[in-house]
Amino acid sequence: MLRAYQFRLYPNKEQQSYFANYFGSVRFIYNQMLADKIDHYKKTGKMLKNTPAQYKEEFLFLKDVDSLALANAQLNLEKAYKNFFREKSVGFPKFKTKHKSKASYTTNNQSGNIRIEDGKIKLPKIGFVTIKQHRDFDGVIKSCTISMNKAGKYFISILVEQETPEWLPAEHKIGIDLGLSDFAITTNDSDESVKYANPKCLDRSEKKIKKAQRALSRKQKRSKNQEKARLVLAKK
Structure with a gap:
């Protein structure tokens, strides 16, 4: 059984630079291979079988990047490309951009x-990168995905292979009724009901997001203040 665990990463300045290089290189090799596939298909009507290794002599910076990171970018592209030819409705693979992807x-x-x-x-x-591991896990690590969100925070999703647990039969049954006035009402075998009040944190979060969105909308496009307001909104 494969199971994913996500944790927060706290890289230092040098490691942040490495991550930025990796993010850019993976995006670059994806776009370069896609462009060459499109060009080859237009000329020959056939699918080009290209690999990241073919680009390392021309683009030397790729030699500094984890080869498996580039290989996984290739796998993602191949999957998207084959899905399009198998089912047109999924859409043709799109080029990745720094600000949207x-x-x-x-x-x-x-x-x-x-x-x-x-x-x-x-x-x-x-x-070694500092990780905030808020829960332990057993099993063999198969792969991991490092990401950075719009607020500049780093995360890692670790895919772990674990033994499939032998689930025991439930001794008690509980009914759950979701509502508007109450968040939930649970009923057990003895017909005992427990009410859970609606949390107000969602309302507070929505108000903060709306305020940040209004502030962002008033900033001049492509200005430093707009970028600051965008980061504030991303952190809400």
Whole structure:
């Protein structure tokens, strides 16, 4: 059984620079391979079988990037390309952009090159990065995806292979009724009901988001103040 666990990362300045390079390189190789596939198909009517290794001599900066991160970008492109030819309704693969596409890359665990020790996780070519592991897990790490959100926060999603648990039959049955006046009402085998009040945190969050959206809309386009307001909204 495969299960994913997501944790917060706290890279230092040097590691942030590495991540930025990886995000950009993965996006670049995806776009370059897609452009060459399109050009080849227009000329020959056939699908081009290209790999990241073919581009490393021309684009030397790719040699500094984890090869498995580039390989996973290739796999994502191949999957999107084949899905289009199998079912046109899914749409043709789109080029990735710095500001609209998600900043992320995926790498695989080989011979323990990804592991957690003393509050840090070791990543290929980067080394140990501080991780906030709020829960433990058992199993073998298969791969991990590092990402950065619009607010500049870093996260890691770790895919773990675990033994399938032997689920025990439930001894008690509980009914749950979701409503508007109450968040939920639970009823057990003894017909005992418990009411849970609606949390007000959602209302407060919505008000903060609306206020931040109004502030963003008043800023001049492509200005520094607009970028600051965008970050404030992203953090809400």
